[in-house]
Amino acid sequence: MKDIKLSRRAFVKASSASLAALSLPTILSGRTNESPASVPGPAPAQPAPPDSIANAWEAGSADSFTRYYFDTLMVETRYMDADLPSTKLELFGQTFDTPIMTAALSHQNNRNVKGMVVYAQAAANCNAVHWMGMGEDQELEEIVATGAKTVKIVKPHENNDEVFRKIRHAESVGCFAVGMDIDHPFNGRGGYDVVYGLPMKPKSTEEMKSFVKATRLPFIVKGVLSVHDARRCMEAGVAGIVLSHHGGRVKYSIPPLMALEQIADVVKGKMKIFVDCGIVSGMDAYKCLALGADAVSVGRHLMPLISQGVEQVERRMKAMTAELAGVMSATGVKSLKDFDPTVIHRTIL
Numbered sequence: 325m326k327d328i329k330l331s332r333r334a335f336v337k338a339s340s341a342s343l344a345a346l347s348l349p350t351i352l353s354g355r356t357n358e359s360p361a362s363v364p365g366p367a368p369a370q371p372a373p374p375d376s377i378a379n380a381w382e383a384g385s386a387d388s389f390t391r392y393y394f395d396t397l398m399v400e401t402r403y404m405d406a407d408l409p410s411t412k413l414e415l416f417g418q419t420f421d422t423p424i425m426t427a428a429l430s431h432q433n434n435r436n437v438k439g440m441v442v443y444a445q446a447a448a449n450c451n452a453v454h455w456m457g458m459g460e461d462q463e464l465e466e467i468v469a470t471g472a473k474t475v476k477i478v479k480p481h482e483n484n485d486e487v488f489r490k491i492r493h494a495e496s497v498g499c500f501a502v503g504m505d506i507d508h509p510f511n512g513r514g515g516y517d518v519v520y521g522l523p524m525k526p527k528s529t530e531e532m533k534s535f536v537k538a539t540r541l542p543f544i545v546k547g548v549l550s551v552h553d554a555r556r557c558m559e560a561g562v563a564g565i566v567l568s569h570h571g572g573r574v575k576y577s578i579p580p581l582m583a584l585e586q587i588a589d590v591v592k593g594k595m596k597i598f599v600d601c602g603i604v605s606g607m608d609a610y611k612c613l614a615l616g617a618d619a620v621s622v623g624r625h626l627m628p629l630i631s632q633g634v635e636q637v638e639r640r641m642k643a644m645t646a647e648l649a650g651v652m653s654a655t656g657v658k659s660l661k662d663f664d665p666t667v668i669h670r671t672i673l
């Protein structure tokens with residue numbers, strides 16, 4: 325990133341400084357896109373304060389910080405010698421039309437009779453990588469039958485037999501890759517999580533090695549936000565990591581984008597790096613790609629469209645790819661291999 329050459333310590337300092345500059349009312353309003361926080365003069369008028377802050381907007385919402393962080397990053401334009409870009413993504417031996425992927429959602433069948441299949445079909449129609457989270461075996465089979473190149477994310481079940489069974493199943497039905505969301509073992513109240521009645525447990529590096537060895541598919545770990553975990557994933561031989569706070573499971577989680585540069589420095593291309601959380605535009609995707617991500621996932625932004633059917637999800641995914649191509653063309657980036665972090669400027673709003 326331009327302007328700030330960051331050592332680890334300087335990075336943390338710069339990052340905290342930019343967050344420290346947030347205006348609390350702005351974060352709490354959830355409208356960080358619209359109203360700059362620290363401008364001289366009186367603060368912009370805010371809606372009437374809620375009965376209690378905690379009721380209106382959870383203090384420490386990682387989603388708010390993530391949105392804010394995206395909006396502190398600016399791009400410089402580079403028109404000389406620029407041209408129309410390609411958004412083709414090469415991943416694990418396959419070529420896709422876009423680095424904008426779906427996210428590992430689950431339980432979308434209340435929005436549409438087959439919401440998870442709708443979501444997958446849209447990804448297939450966009451020739452985009454598709455991700456699936458928790459779900460029954462039969463649902464995964466229906467998803468893969470759409471032709472979507474699917475990454476199946478298995479939960480960190482306490483019972484590793486179930487993990488191995490899910491990995492084998494994903495492989496046998498033709499998934500593109502398989503992995504685990506390591507950030508779902510705890511319930512946030514000092515205990516292990518139980519998800520839809522299924523007990524969870526954190527996994528060790530040795531256990532992760534055994535999952536990686538159990539499949540010929542690329543194995544991906546989702547829920548990495550630290551160099552600590554990224555190093556252990558490399559040690560375990562995983563093929564890729566998703567930088568994610570899982571939509572804010574832990575308050576005050578750092579925005580994935582904030583962790584990206586540090587982690588990319590350590591990974592040095594040895595694992596693929598994906599990013600999710602809060603991506604709502606081609607510009608958001610651009611910032612992730614410029615700072616070292618190989619591809620990005622979009623979940624909640626597309627979720628309301630699932631009930632409207634395949635076409636609407638597909639339309640938005642294609643529009644986001646077009647937005648990305650628009651920013652690439654204006655910044656002199658001709659392909660996904662040509663991203664340059666010095667295009668990005670960190671600004672404290």
Ligand SMILES: Cc1cc2nc3c(=O)[nH]c(=O)nc-3n(C[C@H](O)[C@H](O)[C@H](O)COP(=O)(O)O)c2cc1C
Nearest residue numbers: 427428429430457458505570571601602622623624
């Ligand atoms: C309804 C819903 C279900 C989800 N289920 C899973 C899941 O089963 N496994 C998983 O790894 N992540 C799951 N996630 C988290 C997403 O994959 C993603 O990390 C998160 O939503 C942040 O991305 P977003 O801001 O683009 O939505 C779920 C998210 C939502 C909203």
